Amino acid sequence: MHPAPSVILFSTLSGMGFGFLAFLGWGAMIPAGWWAFILWGIGYSLAVAGLMAATFHLGNPKNALKAFTQWRTSWLSREAWASVVTLLLLAPVALSDWLGLEWSRLPGQVGGTLAMVTVFTTAMIYTQIKAVPRWHHWLTPVMFLSFAIAGGATLSGQVWASAALLGVGAVLVAVWRVGDQAFAKAGQTMGTATGLDRLGTPTVFEPAHTAGNYLLREMIYVVGRKHVQKLRIIALVLVAGFPALILILPLGCVGIMLAAPVHLAGALAARWLFFAEAEHVVGLFYGKRG
């Protein structure tokens, strides 16, 4: 699948943002005054920046409001609802923390949980796609949620944040191990795609068209696979190893300011792989697993 920067930015930034908002909402840390303004601001900025990035992926964004209509069937529509309701529910809690209004934290508890639900709906957009076997697995939402939890735990300075970061690393290794077998396990070949397996073994004789098309650009992305192993190690170090180590050191706030951006950079690398490595079965028609 084409690793579009808009979608990579969207899912990583909003994942970390909603993760942090969840911890703030749950009251895992309760900042006050301008600190509250800054921290809630970081959470909101990440979440909203991510959502804005997502709209750049749309070919026809003027209809974006219509995306709220199909929540009964569409995970993308559910995500739209979950994200907006989360941001609205948490707003009074943020305001209360900032201005010391001491309003009820109940919307924070609900909003915090909904923030995690938002991340889950994001993950399900990918998980539901049966045509991309690497994504169509319960480990996909586990991976997205583990990123949100570790990101939130890091930013909110939880003592167990290092463990959470290492947990994401473990989940990534599991995702890659299972994912590498997923396409073969799905059992689709050029033979089943064309049905010509009942005759013999097909190979492409002549391409269906001269140059590229939407399918080849969007779903049959094969560039950059040769660096996969290196990128995986880089992603692991940046996502888990380095920030986990930093957070163990007694650096306090500075540690978090070092660990969080590095973790985010690793998350971007991991998410790039999530798309670039994912093969869509339509590639079989073209003789390109891509």
Place this chain on the structure above:
Amino acid sequence: MTALPQTTAKKLGLVIDLDTCVGCQACVTACKGWNDQGAGLSDQDAYGANPSGTFLNRVHSYQVAVPDAPAQIVTFPRSCLHCEVAPCVTVCPTGASYKRAEDGIVLVNEDACIGCGLCAWACPYGARELDADQGVMKKCTLCVDRIENENLPEEDREPACVRTCPTNARHFGDFADPDSKVSKLVASRGGYDLMPDMGTKPTNKYLPPRKKGAADASPLAPLLDIKAKGIAGWLDKMLGNI
């Protein structure tokens, strides 16, 4: 809207006969021609070095290695299969993508499409292409503006690809009716689904190509057994003896 209908009264779709298809691309051209009305199907750099464009129908060609027989070339048209369990419909966040309850045709309401591309991701068959100029999703409509168009002569009320096919490799009809031409073709020729394990229950069916044996001796073979006479015959004999 993006919930799939439980059942559809009709199941309109195509039968594509891989035994008679010759890969002439007439269906591709006719489809593009008919559907290029109004907003149409855009092209990019159509006459340049890297031509690209939106097509609702593509013809692939495969070389099939057949056990104990010569290899076969199979030309293979690929377009929307109008699946009963269409994954492209349920993923749509806006309701732009829908399956008609009356006849099962899967359509896109371009006025509601946000161009997120999720339906194209969900389709295992590559049936949908996002138009690069318009930013909205395009797909086969089974030529809804032909099949129900009373301004057209009756013989033209079928999809453009079917109407144009010079070898009659494409057939249009109602699969819900067991006595329809398409249902009978599928029953008699072993029509099959593409990637049935994807659980999409495609409406369109493909008829398998015949397995061809090695050709029998040519009827012209006796003519090839020419005996040289005269000087040529003498030369033939002499050279054969060396």
